[in-house]
Amino acid sequence: MATILITGASGFIGSFFVEEGLKRGYDVYAGVRKSSSRKYLQDPRIKFAEFDFSTAEKVQAVLAEYSSRGVRFDYIIHSAGVTKTKKKEDFNRVNCLNTRNFIEALIASGMVPEKFIYMSSLAAFGPGDPVTGQPVRLNDTPKPIELYGFSKLEAEKYITGLSGFPWLIFRPTGVYGPRETDYFVFFQTINRGLEPYIGFKKQVLTFIYVRDLVRLIFDALKSPHVRKGYFVADGNEYPSELFAEITKKILSKKTVRITIPKFLVKFIAVSGEKIAGLWGAVPTLNSDKYNVLSSTNWRCDVEPLRQDFNFKAEYDLEKGVSEAIAWYRQEGWL
Numbered sequence: 001m002a003t004i005l006i007t008g009a010s011g012f013i014g015s016f017f018v019e020e021g022l023k024r025g026y027d028v029y030a031g032v033r034k035s036s037s038r039k040y041l042q043d044p045r046i047k048f049a050e051f052d053f054s055t056a057e058k059v060q061a062v063l064a065e066y067s068s069r070g071v072r073f074d075y076i077i078h079s080a081g082v083t084k085t086k087k088k089e090d091f092n093r094v095n096c097l098n099t100r101n102f103i104e105a106l107i108a109s110g111m112v113p114e115k116f117i118y119m120s121s122l123a124a125f126g127p128g129d130p131v132t133g134q135p136v137r138l139n140d141t142p143k144p145i146e147l148y149g150f151s152k153l154e155a156e157k158y159i160t161g162l163s164g165f166p167w168l169i170f171r172p173t174g175v176y177g178p179r180e181t182d183y184f185v186f187f188q189t190i191n192r193g194l195e196p197y198i199g200f201k202k203q204v205l206t207f208i209y210v211r212d213l214v215r216l217i218f219d220a221l222k223s224p225h226v227r228k229g230y231f232v233a234d235g236n237e238y239p240s241e242l243f244a245e246i247t248k249k250i251l252s253k254k255t256v257r258i259t260i261p262k263f264l265v266k267f268i269a270v271s272g273e274k275i276a277g278l279w280g281a282v283p284t285l286n287s288d289k290y291n292v293l294s295s296t297n298w299r300c301d302v303e304p305l306r307q308d309f310n311f312k313a314e315y316d317l318e319k320g321v322s323e324a325i326a327w328y329r330q331e332g333w334l
Contacts, residue, residue: 004221005029006018006030007102015179020214053099053101057105067109075114080094092151094151117169123148125300130201152171168228168230171231174207176208177209178328187334188333190251205240208234212314223309231304234320243317251334
């Protein structure tokens with residue numbers, strides 16, 4: 001039985017990675033912090049590995065303990081990271097420096113896996129050209145527009161600069177599904193009868209349902225491909241109005257459409273960020289989020305996925321949103 005370590009296992013995507021690993025017969029180690037919630041990690045087959053990635057030495061100490069017990073991680077999915085944080089410098093510290101510490105410890109401990117998958121984001125490259133409407137391609141120069149994207153890009157630069165290290169990098173677009181909290185805010189808003197838009201220009205969105213994403217990643221583990229990066233989306237393009245129409249249909253809601261000028265949204269985002277910061281909170285709408293929401297072209301080229309992994313999404317947006325909303329209702333979120 002192959003052994004897999006999944007960091008960030010307590011998170012939205014990480015918890016689905018753990019489920020998929022168990023489903024496929026792996027000996028699954030869920031990489032968590034001592035303070036991490038284990039709400040979605042209740043299967044008794046899960047083994048837990050507590051890591052502090054703040055220094056390579058701390059990681060080495062944990063790896064040495066596992067090595068002394070004869071445990072070796074055949075595969076690693078590094079999903080740990082932050083998408084929002086109280087302190088802006090934490091983006092680089094957690095997403096980049098901690099990744100570097102982890103990999104340095106693996107190399108120093110002689111515990112480099114057969115394959116190391118780094119979960120990055122389309123945010124590392126940023127949106128496509130708003131004028132031409134062309135999708136972001138692998139040979140484009142990355143142009144992140146938010147601190148989260150910059151931190152992911154810096155981690156990528158470190159990883160791709162390693163000699164002989166068996167990495168694969170995946171950059172999913174908007175990931176949604178059960179347990180996710182950011183898109184849930186949109187569903188919640190529609191459920192309350194409001195349909196908000198930012199600015200007056202049409203926005204094109206792309207998505208990947210969480211179950212499609214984890215299926216792809218586990219297929220990639222056993223593929224011959226290594227030292228390559230990919231964008232991940234379901235292959236469709238969705239105008240923001242269509243996203244709203246699908247959500248309204250599934251929720252059986254009529255809404256009042258509200259279009260808010262960009263300058264006003266930016267003012268609210270910046271002001272809210274400063275006010276929330278006084279209480280150590282992170283508002284859902286902040287300056288980074290404004291940059292993302294106001295960008296009009298989130299197309300990305302997924303043809304390399306089809307070529308290398310024969311990937312075809314099982315969920316389009318309507319099927320995925322239906323399943324997600326059913327879960328939110330079942331759990332009492334909606």
